[in-house]
Amino acid sequence: xxxxxxxxxxxxxxxxxxxxxxxxxxxxxxxxxxxxxxxxxxxxxxxxxxxxxxxxxxxxxxxxxxxxxxxxxxxxxxxxxxxxxxxxxxxxxxxxxxxxxxxxxxxxxxxxxxxxxxxxxxxxxxxxxxxxxxxxxxxxxxxxxxxxxxxxxxxxxxxxxxxxxxxxxxxxxxxxxxxxxxxxxxxxxxxxxxxxxxxxxxxxxxxxxxxxxxxxxxxxxxxxxxxxxxxxxxxxxxxxxxxxxxxxxxxxxxxxxxxxxxxxxxxxxxxxxxxxxxxxxxxxxxxxxxxxxxxxxxxxxxxxxxxxxxxx
Numbered sequence: 414x415x416x417x418x419x420x421x422x423x424x425x426x427x428x429x430x431x432x433x434x435x436x437x438x439x440x441x442x443x444x445x446x447x448x449x450x451x452x453x454x455x456x457x458x459x460x461x462x463x464x465x466x467x468x469x470x471x472x473x474x475x476x477x478x479x480x481x482x483x484x485x486x487x488x489x490x491x492x493x494x495x496x497x498x499x500x501x502x503x504x505x506x507x508x509x510x511x512x513x514x515x516x517x518x519x520x521x522x523x524x525x526x527x528x529x530x531x532x533x534x535x536x537x538x539x540x541x542x543x544x545x546x547x548x549x550x551x552x553x554x555x556x557x558x559x560x561x562x563x564x565x566x567x568x569x570x571x572x573x574x575x576x577x578x579x580x581x582x583x584x585x586x587x588x589x590x591x592x593x594x595x596x597x598x599x600x601x602x603x604x605x606x607x608x609x610x611x612x613x614x615x616x617x618x619x620x621x622x623x624x625x626x627x628x629x630x631x632x633x634x635x636x637x638x639x640x641x642x643x644x645x646x647x648x649x650x651x652x653x654x655x656x657x658x659x660x661x662x663x664x665x666x667x668x669x670x671x672x673x674x675x676x677x678x679x680x681x682x683x684x685x686x687x688x689x690x691x692x693x694x695x696x697x698x699x700x701x702x703x704x705x706x707x708x709x710x711x712x713x714x715x716x717x718x719x720x721x722x723x724x725x
Contacts, residue, residue, distance in 0.1 A: 450485055450687040452616050454587065454657060455701055455712040456679050464682040465708055473710070475688050476700040486687035488586065493528020494680050495546065495585035496520075497576045500558065501594035503537040503567035506624075510563055513593040513624045514554055516663060519673035520591060521552050528585065533558060536572035537565040538600050546583060569594060570601035573619055573652070574608045581615040587680050589658065591620045595629075596644025605648035609655035610696070613713040618658035620676055621649060627664040657713040691718045 455473070457465040470487040498517050506513065517533075524531055533544040533555055544555045569592070576590045590612070603611075612619050623645045627633035631640040640646060645660050653660045659679070661672035691697055694717075701712040 449690040451690045451699075451716045452486075452586075453686045453688075453699070453701060453712050454616055454618060454683045455686060455710050456657070456683055457703065457708055457710045459709075460707055464678070466682070468684060470686070472704055472708075473684070473686060474702040474704060475686065476702065477688070477691055477697050482688045484686050485689055486685075488685035491526070491681060492586045493526055493530065494524060494677070495580055495583035495588045496524065496529075496531045496680075497580045497590045498531060498533045498554075499572060499576045499590055499592045500533070500535045500561075501537075501567060501569065501572075501592070502535045502561050502563045503597070504564050505567065505595050505597050507563040509595055509624045509626075510561070512663075512669065513622075514558060515666065516593055516622050516624060516669040516673065517554055517558075517591075518552075519670055520676060521554065523673060523677035524552070530583070530585070532579070534572070534576055534579075535561055536568060537563075538568045540572045540575045566600035567594075567598050568600040568602075569596075569598035569649075570603040570605055570608045570652075574603055574611045577608070577612040577615065577617040577619065577656075580617050586685050587683055588616070589618045589620055589676075589680055591622060591676065593622045593624050595625055596621075596623055596649055598649075605652040609652045609714070612652075612656040613715050614696075614717045616713055616716075617656065618680075618713070619653050619656045620658040621645060621653050621660045622669075622672060622676075623660065623662035625662060625664060630662050630664040632662065633664055654711070655714045657711055659711075690716070694718050 457468060459465055470484045473484060475482045475484060500513055521531060530546050530548045532546040535541045535543055543557050573590060573592055580588045580590055627635050629638050630636050631638055631643045645662055650660050663669045663672050696715055696717055698715045699713065701710050703710050
């Protein structure tokens, strides 16, 4: 099952080469500080896909556009995770809600560190807060989520943007939005590119957990959907990768369990870097590179000068 999950990520990763610059014209939260630092959460793996530990700031290179930038701050110590769990409760999820709740519960079961916190949201054409951010180990979904009846259209992109803005207000150094969805969107005002710009600019990785039956899972032997036609390739996959997140497509309990552990492990193994923001206003494309070319790094794709938040 681990290989199946990795295959999904590898297929979706192929979309990364065709990414277009995200739209950054939407309203983005503004964070003010005495020193305007851009914070970056980065995940580093070796050629076998294993997390790489014990790196130092000298192992990284940051490019603001084409200009190399010195690293001003660097953190490796484990810190708590602030996570927003976002459940699609539109009509198309009617037959997948049990699986979605199961996937969410499995992720929560790994949030056991004292500094961890989670909030739970649902969305169809609007975002509803089911449980606010709470500290301590929140290993169970709220009972209210069990009684939710999927109905209506889907504003997936809008909901992700609003949830990312909520997470960005948290003090944790490790933050993420995790979305449980079948990937359909028929009602958003924002595009996937808009959302990529918003979440990238505030350093909130977006993880998409595609909850679909095996017949719609491109890695399943019974699937009738090719990788190219999957809802999780293209704009939605690009959204996750632009923000430094990832996509998992799951159809079985085993796949949901693997995705949950990999997702939380990834957040635990983030390197936290910062550099001084450019004085040139507007969107800046970021590239994070490793000096060791046998290592790969994934991080957010850009920031808006003057609207970043420092590591503290």
